Amino acid sequence: MREELLHYIWRYRHFNQQGLVTEDGRPLHIVFPGQPNTDQGPDFRAARLRIGEVTFVGPVELHIRSSDWLRHGHTGDAHYREVILHVVWENDTPGPPADIPILVLHDRVSKPLLGRYEHWMRQTGFVPCERQLPALTADAWRDWTRKLTLRRLQRRAVIVGSWLDQNRQDWEETTWWMMARSMGLPVNAAVFEAVARSLPLRLLKRHRLYASTLEALLLGQAGLLQAGHGLHREYEFWRSKYGLQPIRLPVSFLRMRPGHSPVTRLVQLAALQKEGKGWFGIIREATSAEVAVGALAGPKGLGIGMRRGIVINAFVPLLFAYGQKEKALAWLEELPGEQNHVIRSWAASGVVAGDAAASQGMLELKKEYCNARRCLDCAIGRALLNIAA
Structure with a gap:
């Protein structure tokens, strides 16, 4: 007990x-x-x-x-x-x-209730209640994941608010940080965020017409330029001119295909800034999630999945924090569910994300409840224990 x-x-x-x-x-x-x-x-x-x-x-x-x-x-x-x-x-x-x-x-x-809970606490699979998931109704699952999606957005809105406090309520700067962090997901989010913070938008706007300069600044700050290379020499010039300090966080290349390497992603991030667009303005004016996805189509090799990921992980939380909550939720319901190892594991357990609102709730459930064995705080866990009781 x-x-x-x-x-x-x-x-x-x-x-x-x-x-x-x-x-x-x-x-x-x-x-x-x-x-x-x-x-x-x-x-x-x-x-x-x-x-x-x-x-x-x-x-x-x-x-x-x-x-x-x-x-x-x-x-x-x-x-x-x-x-x-x-x-x-x-x-x-x-x-x-x-x-x-x-x-x-x-x-x-009830002995079945005790046995089920003890089994969950010892379970080493994907989630503790994996074997009992088929007993759930679709309504119960949908209601809970939607609530978790809201909690996830509320939690991220708090982060957006703290970033706004740090940059004097500059929504465009905050959008730049959010986009960079999203481009670094899943393993280099903190590194990409640090790169963005080290390069204010006012600095990048001065050089937005020169792709090589933007690439040199981003790659150089991440420590990804080799001495003697043309971009390295350009970076050293601007570093000296502006007194830039490279970030100290290590970049990870672990198990990444070339198209997803941090070098490729930073070059694409530089291309998004080269467009010279006010991204927060685009977010506010976009009439749908797919319009926002289309606005990100400029950089070479930035696929539809990655562009949708930026909308889900950067644009939607910004809208929610800005007060356009219904629009943020509508965008998640418009986009298909994400595809990553957590969502694929849920699917293997018989739970499929029909849209991004569902997949966001499933990610929140896995991280905040299943991994922490908070089965008694989870509506799914309580429903399954009620069956056993």
């Missing part, structure tokens, strides 16, 4: 409630188990219980063992003075600590 599972069992009453009695023999009826308490003090607050003939309202504390009350130092702690019930998995004390009634749940919980 894990304490987070015990909390879940109590909160959603996944135990046999017939004939409940406290350890001292008094009948117990749960009117309301209480609200989870995220602050200091007992685990649940404002529970409503009838013990014997008396109705109590107050906090409830949960532990794996009743002796944990003493072990955690709750005796004498003012935060726990009003506790009306101590819920435990097993009672290992001769008498109730602090004279608080004890309820033991050990023999009242």
Whole structure:
């Protein structure tokens, strides 16, 4: 038994409630188990219980063992003075600590529920509940992934807001940073972002008519130019003129095809700046996701998948942060689902992303819930445990 599972069992009453009695023999009826308490003090607050003939309202504390009350130092702690019930998995004390009634749940919980959760915690596959996924309805899956997509966008909007604070609310500069980071995904995102931050837009605009200069600046800042090469000499000239400092983050070439190498991507990024467009203005004015994708078609070799990726990972979060939330969500629903190893693994488990809104939710689910084994915080995990209960 894990304490987070015990909390879940109590909160959603996944135990046999017939004939409940406290350890001292008094009948117990749960009117309301209480609200989870995220602050200091007992685990649940404002529970409503009838013990014997008396109705109590107050906090409830949960532990794996009743002796944990003493072990955690709750005796004498003012935060726990009003506790009306101590819920435990097993009672290992001769008498109730602090004279608080004890309820033991050990023999009242479904064995399939316990077995399923334990299996998930030990599972080493793609996601803990992989084998149970076929039991889900399409509606349940769609509702949860859409909520996660919103959470993902909200989280990214916070990042956009922090970047705006760093560059004096300059949306074009922030767009430049976002585009660069997106071009570096998945392994060089931080490097590309650092390159963009080291080269302000006002500097690049001075040289936008000269492709070689833009390429030299970007590649040089990333440390990807060889001494003696023409671009290297040009970079050293501008580095001296503007006092540029190359970034220190290492660029990764691990398992990359030539078309996806960081050198190719930085050259393409330079080409996007050579267009001389105000990219944030383009984002605001574009009437659809495909219009935005088409606006990125200039650089040689920048395929449709990569252009859609820039829209999904840079343009959509910017729109959302700017307040055009409906437009941002509509763009995700317009674009097809992304294709990467996580989305392909979901598909192998029987879950297919019909659009980019779904794939974004699936990426959020894998990263924030499955990898962290937060099954009890996940609507999918709870639904599958409900089936087992």
